[in-house]
Amino acid sequence: MDLLNNLMLGLSVAISFQNLFYALVGCMVGTLIGVLPGIGPVATIAMLLPITFHLPPTASLIMLAGIYYGAQYGGSTTSILVNLPGEAASVVTCLDGYQMARRGRAGAALSISAVGSFFAGTVGTIIIVLFAEPLTRMAQKFGPADYCSLMALGLVAAVVLASGSVIKAIAMVFLGLLFGLVGTDVNTGAQRFTFDIPELSDGIDFAPIAMGLFGIAEIVVNLERHFARSGGTIKVGSLWPTREEIRRAIPAVLRGTVLGSALGVLPGGGPTLGAFSSYTLEKKISKNPGEFGKGAVEGVAAPEAANNAAAQTSFIPMLTLGIPSNAVMALMVGAMIIQGIQPGPEVMVKKPDLFWGMIASMWIGNLMLVIINLPMIGMWVKLLTVPYRFLAPAILLFCCIGAYSLQNSTFHVMQVAVFGVLGYIFVRLGCEGAPFLLGLVLGPQMEEYFRRAMLLSRGDPMVFLERPISLGLLIATAALLVLMALPSVKKAREEAFQEEG
Amino acid sequence: MSRFLSKDLLSGLMFIAFGMGALYFGQKLALGTPVRMGPGYVPHMLSFIMLSLGSIIVLATLFRQADQREKQRYWIPVGILMVAAFIFSYLPVGNDFIATKLLSTGSQATFKTMKTPFMVSSLLTIAVVLLLALIAVLGRPGVTADDPVEAPKWKPITLVTAGIVCFALLFERTGLVPALVVLVFLASLGGEEFKLTEVLANIVVLSVLCTVVFKIGLGMNISIVNGIW
Numbered sequence: 266m267d268l269l270n271n272l273m274l275g276l277s278v279a280i281s282f283q284n285l286f287y288a289l290v291g292c293m294v295g296t297l298i299g300v301l302p303g304i305g306p307v308a309t310i311a312m313l314l315p316i317t318f319h320l321p322p323t324a325s326l327i328m329l330a331g332i333y334y335g336a337q338y339g340g341s342t343t344s345i346l347v348n349l350p351g352e353a354a355s356v357v358t359c360l361d362g363y364q365m366a367r368r369g370r371a372g373a374a375l376s377i378s379a380v381g382s383f384f385a386g387t388v389g390t391i392i393i394v395l396f397a398e399p400l401t402r403m404a405q406k407f408g409p410a411d412y413c414s415l416m417a418l419g420l421v422a423a424v425v426l427a428s429g430s431v432i433k434a435i436a437m438v439f440l441g442l443l444f445g446l447v448g449t450d451v452n453t454g455a456q457r458f459t460f461d462i463p464e465l466s467d468g469i470d471f472a473p474i475a476m477g478l479f480g481i482a483e484i485v486v487n488l489e490r491h492f493a494r495s496g497g498t499i500k501v502g503s504l505w506p507t508r509e510e511i512r513r514a515i516p517a518v519l520r521g522t523v524l525g526s527a528l529g530v531l532p533g534g535g536p537t538l539g540a541f542s543s544y545t546l547e548k549k550i551s552k553n554p555g556e557f558g559k560g561a562v563e564g565v566a567a568p569e570a571a572n573n574a575a576a577q578t579s580f581i582p583m584l585t586l587g588i589p590s591n592a593v594m595a596l597m598v599g600a601m602i603i604q605g606i607q608p609g610p611e612v613m614v615k616k617p618d619l620f621w622g623m624i625a626s627m628w629i630g631n632l633m634l635v636i637i638n639l640p641m642i643g644m645w646v647k648l649l650t651v652p653y654r655f656l657a658p659a660i661l662l663f664c665c666i667g668a669y670s671l672q673n674s675t676f677h678v679m680q681v682a683v684f685g686v687l688g689y690i691f692v693r694l695g696c697e698g699a700p701f702l703l704g705l706v707l708g709p710q711m712e713e714y715f716r717r718a719m720l721l722s723r724g725d726p727m728v729f730l731e732r733p734i735s736l737g738l739l740i741a742t743a744a745l746l747v748l749m750a751l752p753s754v755k756k757a758r759e760e761a762f763q764e765e766g
Numbered sequence: 767m768s769r770f771l772s773k774d775l776l777s778g779l780m781f782i783a784f785g786m787g788a789l790y791f792g793q794k795l796a797l798g799t800p801v802r803m804g805p806g807y808v809p810h811m812l813s814f815i816m817l818s819l820g821s822i823i824v825l826a827t828l829f830r831q832a833d834q835r836e837k838q839r840y841w842i843p844v845g846i847l848m849v850a851a852f853i854f855s856y857l858p859v860g861n862d863f864i865a866t867k868l869l870s871t872g873s874q875a876t877f878k879t880m881k882t883p884f885m886v887s888s889l890l891t892i893a894v895v896l897l898l899a900l901i902a903v904l905g906r907p908g909v910t911a912d913d914p915v916e917a918p919k920w921k922p923i924t925l926v927t928a929g930i931v932c933f934a935l936l937f938e939r940t941g942l943v944p945a946l947v948v949l950v951f952l953a954s955l956g957g958e959e960f961k962l963t964e965v966l967a968n969i970v971v972l973s974v975l976c977t978v979v980f981k982i983g984l985g986m987n988i989s990i991v992n993g994i995w
Contacts, residue, residue: 319984430774432826436781436819443788443812450805457805458791481926488922488956655968658953661926662946662972665933670986678934682927689923693916694777712808724800 272394275621279629284327284622287320288630291328295335296637299342300645302349303487303653304480304660306336310596311475312663314603315671322604323619327626329600333593334386334576334627337536338634341378341569342645345371354536354572357544361557361564368560373506377562378569379638381518385570386631388522389529389577393584393624396530397613400585404610410718410728414738416711419588421742422532424700431749437696438704444469445708452716464676471599471705473677476664477684478691478698479592484657485689504639510562517547517563518570525571529578532590539575540568577627584620585610588707592699595706774827781820782891788813797879810876814887821890828897840900847896848889855885925956941992942981943973 278284298309310329317325340352345362358378365374407415424434447458448468459465506514524546525539547563548554557564580597582588587609589595601608606616613620638645668677691698722728729735788809798804832841855865865885869877877884929952936945947969954965980986 316984432819432823433774433777436777436816436823439812439815439819440781440784443784443809443816446809446812452803453796453805455795455805457795457809458788460791481930484953485922485926485956488926488958489919654954654957654959654964657957658950658968659972661929661953662933662949662976665930665937665945665949666942666976666980666988669934669937669988670980673987675934675937678930678937682930682934685930686923686927690780693773693918694780695773696777696780715808716803719800719803726800 268394268398271398271617271621272625274617275623275625278323278618278622279327279626283321284324284626285629287324287328288331288626289633291331292335292630292633292637294328295332295337296339296342296634296645297648298332299336299339299352299355300648301651301656302343303483303656305352305483306333307475307592307596308480308483308660308664309336310593310600311472311480312660312667314472314475314596314600315667317600318603318671322601322606322616323622325600325604326597326619326623327630329597330580330623330627331630333597334573334630335634335637337573337576338379338382338638339645340572341382341565342375342638342642343649345374345378345565346646347649354540354576355569356537357540357568358565360544361559361561364558364560365562365565369502370506370510370560372502372504373510374562374565375642376504376639377506377510377514377566379635381514381521381566381570382573383631383635384518385522385525385574386577386634387628389526389574390624390628390631392526392578393581393627396581397585397620397624400581401610401613404586407610407734408718408732409714409721410732411734411738413711413714413718414729414735414742415586416588416707416714418738418742418745419532419582419586419590420700420703420707421745423590423703425745425749429695429697433696434700437691437698437700441701441704441706442708442711443704444474444701445705446712451709451713462676464672464674468709469680469705470671470677471596471702472671473668473680474684474705475592475596475599475702476668477681477686478688478702480660480664481681481685482688482692482698484660485685486692487653488657504642506562513562514566517566520546521567521570522574524567525574526578528571529575530581530590532582532588535579535591535593536572536575539571543567543571573631580624580627583608584612584623587612587710589703592702595699595702598706772827775824778820778823778827778894781816781823782894783820785813785816785820785887788816797875799879807879810880811883814880814883817887817891818883821887821894824894825890825897828901840897840904844893844896844900848893851892852885852889922956925952929953929956937988939992941989941994942976943991946973946976 279288294309294313295306298304298306310332313329313332317329320328336352337354340350340355341358341362343352344350344355344358345366348359348363350356350359362374362378365371420438421435424431424438445468447465449455449459449466450457456466521539521543524543525536528539528542529535531538544564544567547561547567548557551557551561551563579590579594582590583594583597587598587607589598598608601612606612606619664681665678668681669675671677688698691701718728719726729739792806792809792813795806795809796804797806797810800807829841855863855868857864859867863877865877866874873884929949932952933945933949936948950969950972951965954960954968977990981988981990
């Protein structure tokens, strides 16, 4: 069978010593930054992008993926033990996880979340395997106009599902597209917005932009907020959950996995949305909803499973269609481009070892994470005692060195400074950085497809409405936008994000 | 004026500014035709979209806060003016439109290739300018922003940016460690607590760590202290 052959190929790639090593490194780094509040996977992956330049493509993607899902595991540790979300997706885990810990069940909460995450991760990986091939087949039938519409849908959906004002987020997407134009025009060789700076003629590298927008701006905001650690750390205690806890956790994990996997595939979905929705679902169907917020096992198990499942399935649109669904996936696309791989349906056909190797390594990585997280929990807890005033300069320093090593030029370090200031302005004005990054990454491709489609249709924009695939995608895009404008949906959406903030 | 400076208003103005900037710096790029697009076609299109979206954000924010009197006094005249200008610009003169006759050579090409985006975005932008000018001169009674911008704290952002810039300037001239010392020192100053011994300890740890990881581990071609190693 094809599927099994592919999986075997993937396993054989993933199990080589080098790839195992980088999966381990990725998982360790991911757990580390997941545990530490104040630095997320986006900033970390941006920081490490330049280093991946020195690695083979498969190893570098395996490592970056490990950071992403490792952060989902690590984040729960901090949430449960110190009531601080180490990572955005584990905000909900704080609610019941910390309460469980206060009742002396910290160990149980940790092991339920780790095992639940592992189960969800496994299911997520299987879903990727099942969906990758049919989706890729479908994508190969796409023409330029269809691709352009698909990207439009992806961008709009990403915006709609993200929190905050929709129109501002759309404007941020266009701003990202505009920044993506900087550099040499592919068709004519003309210099666009380069201001006669030779370094800009290749376009703006997105690693410095992501570092500035997500790393530097975040550090500055944290420094302003005067980052205090609340309360002392709690003793972990026995890792074994009681039979009663297991009985309640299993169905919650199953529901969380299903919901998380489904939401992860959506553009703009991903772990945070999955975790919040599954927590709400558990609360709604529970027989005694009053227990939530006071240490309900379901309130830990379901969101943890959901965020991990979503972290896995959010790879699907990126791997098969080349469309990133969130900021982390945008950076993964960046990592592929650095390695000279154009993301899209071609990857699976032309580089099967990379494609299947990466998927297989995700499952192995999930297994590693259970081992990293449970027996070694004491080490991660110790890390939490490092104050932020030591971390902030260190993160800054790594960003600077990372930016320099991109092309051994201090020009990129200056870019980090510029985009740090810009990112700070965005934060102050309540504009989200993620839509900007998505626009930036998709910009050049989208222009390319747009121009090609218009050339093929002899300048008739109706081509976007005449091709059935493109028309369907555009109708979906329009429907999403109209839906958002409806007062009832608008209100529900605002309420959903209120809970988050 | 500062009473109605909200986040939405300022971000709208920021988008308008980016749109203007892109138009200004991209004006030399050839537009081409929809069939064979020049390097300037997509940039112009995006600039118009930026201008329109920014203007809509600003107008929506102003409108949300406006009271009855303001709507009658400012909004209705400005709105009528804009619609009139839109119709007027499409009046034919010979084989051409009035707008084409009035526009300078630079904008004429844009108007011919992208009529509607050009007209919509420029009219929206003019409406924003007119309304803001009216409000600035005549004032708006009893309106306050519903999401005021917090006053920025200048210390962290300035020191962090200064640290990165210093690092960039020093790194190739003096090597890693001196640049690192300056960066860590400035960044630590930006925080709440500053204890010299702690910062020094941090500098020592980071110097050793970076040397081991980047120079020895990854074998990067960087000098630790220029002229020595």
